[in-house]
Amino acid sequence: MKRIKLRMKHKHAMQGYFFILPFIIGCAVFFIYPIYTSLRLSFSRIEQFSGLKGLVWIGNDNYIRAFATDTEFVPVFLTVIRDTVINSPLIVIFSLIISIFINKQLKLKGFFRAIFFLPFLLGTGYVMQKLLGIGIGNTSISRGIVLPEEMADYFGPTAWNIITELLDRITLILWKSGVQILIFLSGLQGISRSLYESAKCDSATEWDMFWKITLPMISPIILLNMVYTIVDSFTDIGNPLVDHFYATAFRALQLAYSCAMSWIYFIFILLVLGIVFASMKRVTFYAGQK
Numbered sequence: 001m002k003r004i005k006l007r008m009k010h011k012h013a014m015q016g017y018f019f020i021l022p023f024i025i026g027c028a029v030f031f032i033y034p035i036y037t038s039l040r041l042s043f044s045r046i047e048q049f050s051g052l053k054g055l056v057w058i059g060n061d062n063y064i065r066a067f068a069t070d071t072e073f074v075p076v077f078l079t080v081i082r083d084t085v086i087n088s089p090l091i092v093i094f095s096l097i098i099s100i101f102i103n104k105q106l107k108l109k110g111f112f113r114a115i116f117f118l119p120f121l122l123g124t125g126y127v128m129q130k131l132l133g134i135g136i137g138n139t140s141i142s143r144g145i146v147l148p149e150e151m152a153d154y155f156g157p158t159a160w161n162i163i164t165e166l167l168d169r170i171t172l173i174l175w176k177s178g179v180q181i182l183i184f185l186s187g188l189q190g191i192s193r194s195l196y197e198s199a200k201c202d203s204a205t206e207w208d209m210f211w212k213i214t215l216p217m218i219s220p221i222i223l224l225n226m227v228y229t230i231v232d233s234f235t236d237i238g239n240p241l242v243d244h245f246y247a248t249a250f251r252a253l254q255l256a257y258s259c260a261m262s263w264i265y266f267i268f269i270l271l272v273l274g275i276v277f278a279s280m281k282r283v284t285f286y287a288g289q290k
Contacts, residue, residue, distance in 0.1 A: 042260040055256075062260030072244055073261055080241045084233040084272075087172060091229050092222065095177040099184035100214070176232070180225045187221035188214070216285040223280050227273060234269050241265065 040055070042062055048054025066073045191214065199209050215222075235242065245265075249258035 038259045039263065041256045042263050044256050046256050062257045063264065065257060066261050066264060070261075073241075076241050076244055077265070080234070080239060081268075084230060087169065087176070088226065088229045088233055090169075091173050091176050092180060092225050094173050095180035095225065096184055096218075096222070098177065099181045099188060100210075102181070103185055103188045176229070180229060183225055183228075184218065184221055187218040191217045219280070219284045220286060223277070223284055226276055226280070230272060230276065231269070234265070 043057060043059060044055040045058045045061075046054060047056055195213050195217075196209055199213060204212070233239075245258050245262050248254050248261070
């Protein structure tokens with residue numbers, strides 16, 4: 001019996017490797033050499049841009065410069081970290097709450113799903129760039145929920161800044177929750193209804209079923225959404241740190257230094273994701289485990 005379980009486990013593992021094989025091949029063909037070149041650039045100084053042939057090894061100078069000389073990197077870096085630490089849990093919690101409500105037997109369920117997913121289609125990539133480019137950047141789409149400026153006289157500058165920042169954050173959470181809601185919905189619909197029916201027979205309330213059935217069963221989905229939200233926040237097109245990398249590399253033509261900052265950022269993202277995986281490992285439940 002144990003041997004059969006091992007064979008089934010090996011079979012499922014092979015199926016997983018088969019599905020990710022195109023991604024592995026794509027990374028090997030298209031990403032390994034650029035990653036190697038970027039890492040090499042981060043420890044070098046470019047003396048000849050043509051073909052990047054004039055590379056001079058300078059060791060850790062670019063990395064030291066990021067923390068000791070650059071007056072923009074560390075402040076922007078800390079701002080991005082603060083926003084990600086605050087926004088990511090809020091987005092995941094909000095997405096979970098909305099997905100639970102939408103998963104109920106409601107009228108116009110498909111309409112509400114489309115409404116929550118629509119900001120993702122409009123708020124990323126080329127579409128939003130065009131919207132911002134024609135002057136819509138001063139509306140509530142990009143700046144947050146707008147209040148009359150006359151209200152600032154009543155609240156005072158300190159309270160007004162807190163209120164506007166709160167409303168901007170609420171707008172961002174609403175705008176960034178589309179994909180997470182759909183992922184949570186797929187997880188919720190995968191939970192067997194018999195579990196809830198058995199719990200109701202034992203007089204369990206909705207609150208009890210949420211903590212004892214729903215939350216454990218979708219814990220892998222919570223982990224997935226948490227990782228997706230963190231990566232999306234760190235790599236967002238409006239991330240000021242990413243813009244700083246771009247400006248340093250292509251406007252100031254300091255490619256090597258930009259690569260060094262990017263590697264610092266990349267390693268930090270890996271550390272954050274490692275902390276997330278380690279912290280959620282004990283509370284993540286996978287079907288089929290003991």
